[in-house]
Amino acid sequence: METVSGKILSDDMEIKELVSKNEGEKVKTHGMIYSIKPMGDFAFIILRKRDGLVQCVYEKGISKFDLSDIGCEYSVEVEGTLKKDDRSPNGFEIHAETIDVITKPHDEPAINISKRKLGLSLEKDIELRPLTLRNNQKRAVFKIQEGIVKGFRKYMEDNGFTEIHTPKIVATGAEGGANIFKLDYFGKKAFLAQSPQFYKQTLVGVYEKVFEVAPVFRAEKHNTTRHLNEYVGLDFEMGFIKDFREIMEVETGAVKSMISTLKNEYAKEVKMLNVVLPEFDEIPCVKFKDAKEMIAAEYNRKIKDPYDLEPEEEQLISKLFKEKYNSDFVFVTHYPVKKRPFYAMDDPENPKFTLSFDLLFRGLEIATGGQRIHDYDEQVKKMISKNLNPEDFESYLMIHKYGMPPHGGIGMGLERLCARLIDEPNVRYTSLFPRDMTRLVP
Amino acid sequence: METVSGKILSDDMEIKELVSKNEGEKVKTHGMIYSIKPMGDFAFIILRKRDGLVQCVYEKGISKFDLSDIGCEYSVEVEGTLKKDDRSPNGFEIHAETIDVITKPHDEPAINISKRKLGLSLEKDIELRPLTLRNNQKRAVFKIQEGIVKGFRKYMEDNGFTEIHTPKIVATGAEGGANIFKLDYFGKKAFLAQSPQFYKQTLVGVYEKVFEVAPVFRAEKHNTTRHLNEYVGLDFEMGFIKDFREIMEVETGAVKSMISTLKNEYAKEVKMLNVVLPEFDEIPCVKFKDAKEMIAAEYNRKIKDPYDLEPEEEQLISKLFKEKYNSDFVFVTHYPVKKRPFYAMDDPENPKFTLSFDLLFRGLEIATGGQRIHDYDEQVKKMISKNLNPEDFESYLMIHKYGMPPHGGIGMGLERLCARLIDEPNVRYTSLFPRDMTRLVP
Secondary structure (H helix, E strand, C coil): CCCCCCCCCCCCCHHHHHHHHCCCCEEEEEEEEEEECCCCCEEEEEEEEECCEEEEEECCCCCCCHHHHHHCCCCEEEEEEEECCCCHHHHHHEEEEEEEECHHHHCCCCCCCCCCCCCCHHHHHCCCCCHCCHHHHHHHHHHHHHHHHHHHHHHHHCCCEEEEECEECCCCCCCCCCCCCEEEEEEEEEEEEECHHHHHHHHHHCCEEEEEEEEECCCCCCCCCCCEEEEEEEEEEECCCCHHHHHHEEEEEEEHHHHHHHHHHHHHHHHHHCCCCCCCCCCCEEEEEHHHHHHHHHCCCCCCCCCCCCCCHHHHHHHHHHHHCCCEEEEEECEEECCCCEEEEEECCCEECCCCCEECCCEEEEEEEECCCHHHHHHHHHHHHCCCCHHHHHHHHHHHHHHCCCCCEEEEHHHHHHHHHHCCHHHHCCCCCEEEECCCCC | CHHHHHHHHCCCHHHHHCCCCCCEEEEEEEEEEEEEECCEEECCCEECCEEHHHHEEEECCCCCCCHHHHCCCCCCEEEEEEEEEEEEEEHEEEEEEEEEEEEEECCCCCCCCCCCCCCCCCHHHHHHHHHHHHHHHHHHHHHHHHHHHHHHHHHHHHHEEEECCCCCCECCCCCCCCCCCEEEEEEEEECCCCCCCHHHHHHHHCCCCCEEEEEEECCCCCCCCCCEEEEEEEEEEEEECCCCCHHHHHHHHHHHHHHHHHHHCCCHHHCCCCCCCCCCEEEEEHHHHHHHHHHHHHCCCCCCCCCCCCCCHHHHHHHHHHHCCCEEEEECCCCCCHHHHCCCCCCCEEEEEECCCEEEEEEEEEEEEEEEEEHHCCCCCHHCCCCCCHHHHHHHHHHHHHHCCCCEEEEEEEHHHHHHHCCCCCCHHHCCCCCCCCCCCC
């Protein structure tokens, strides 16, 4: 009887293996042909592999294949001799003797994907994502993204947080407002979750500390460089806090973990994209009201909306804290009650404000957090003050009814953090297949 | 100026710290009161902490608080003296001197959540999930789930797979059929992804090997013990395969990693739930057609549907392979073309069948996989033969057009695997907040 045992017997050499080979050794490796540069009697054939690029050399009269038999995006297996060469990616090249064509494309690529900068319009870049993502620089962007998630998860796991998976089809929106997608659920009205808010709070009562990495859906009618209608949320929630600043400490620890993961495990991509990793010990904190006033004074601006930060204000706060304290990050704390959701806890010292905060990074809000109301009566009262009917939240209110420790948490947008890290102004470049008001494809 | 530095200065002692303390040491720890058992002049107060239960002892005349001041689901901080006691959870108890009440619930719990078996109807259990999940046995279920995901991810990372995050709002269903949720997307018709199929294939062209852990949505009108309308999919996809069995090897490796993670890191929960972890070196494989015939002969059954396995047949195949080969797992391979999606590659030896497989575990299909068509013409032809219009798949077909290596992958249902592991017949017990045809709440 046939069986499988989980033993992977691949004879393909990965780059990390090839690097360890000696000059003159015979090697065999597969990949997709990224580019072919004919140079007269020889040619460079660049192979795109899982873990990077490999330079192969065709030499007329020595290589036993014809250049006309291969082309870009062919999947091939190359056999040849390894030669050390510092000018090549990873310090070696393969002098190719044979190339076996495994598959060939139906058409030639619509664009030359091996250019360092593709120089496409955003529209075209997204339309051709199945192809443009094959570009080596573009690939690196989503490795950076992977590293961010890895660093987040590592910190959460190391600090006793339980990973959770909460439903994305929900009966009630957690964040209020009109920016919620509706769907028909077997004849009933349902929504796509704007955040895992209710569920992560619920699970604080179960596991005390929880986290989730999952899609978040916002039907915002904003066609800006900072909005996506579906994004990846990095969420955590923790109980038994003595002060809402504890949440900020954990968030800071998580961010440090992300950065050190990138530094240690994604150095290649960091270098390739010229990412300047922020170096810091501490993140300064400023109250919302004070921040508003500081930049009004500093940059001679009028305060138009006293309840929220305009995008330009976020940029100026970041600018100011960069200049004054050399900090890429700023915590803006104590947002007004008016602009925070119904579950936000009021500041006992000034009930017009909440025990909440945003984290700004290089001019952009990348995360929102705060302490939540744990007391049943207080939560019901606040719902009513926000014109919400507590009966619509019966299931959620069960946690307040049956007891909750003081708790809070944050939600961070992966694409935004990634965009600021790689200094890309538009979050559409840090989402593999972005969803915005006009895009559902690819 | 105030700053945060990411240093967590919690003075709470976790169980792992308490365990290391000596007899007679003063300790302080927080938690929620799980149960109170009065025994005359003393009482046991069980504290539910993040990482388990702690037994505290109240002694009249010694403890400086009154039992009437505390109750179940109070969040408290206990101070007292540690005593070693083998009968207690984790081998120690705290002789409580003081209990500070941090928060108290508004109402008494609707049920006694500290019972080993709650004895609730499924309906009631789900309705009260915010409370029932606080039960120590229930908590363990989702730690097992966490362990499965951790083991999966570890294997993927160790074997060079890149983690991806693909959109859940999509323009076209990947799996065909009517079981797809529709939603209004800014006036356009959109769907919820039935799988990350198109995107993970696309990203094989980019990263060669990719994986994703994310929600999957199926609008199936099935009210069974094995169906959920939203579940967590563990997906991977890999390129440059020489044979579709390579996919099964990786899947087997991933399953082994899940099991060893549970064994090594979740031993407490495994024991608590009496999980019998499958021990195996190899997983037997049987062709779909042969499996059908084997159980027809063995159990004297008529073959009703020659194109698919009935749930009862899955059970009988598992039974047979358990009896004959002592295997908890079986790969059923070569499913008929008729029942596999349009992207499945036909078996060149018999084009009525596909190079595909399901993994059965203790009577239940927990994963589906196979090799995909990589050739453009072949894919277009198969779409047409399945009455699909290739023009509707223009963006997806870009990968075939511009070249793909031979590739394939799997999708596994987290809740199903978890249900069979903990021997729970209904997958609603292994989903934190299950979504079925009648449930959107909690």
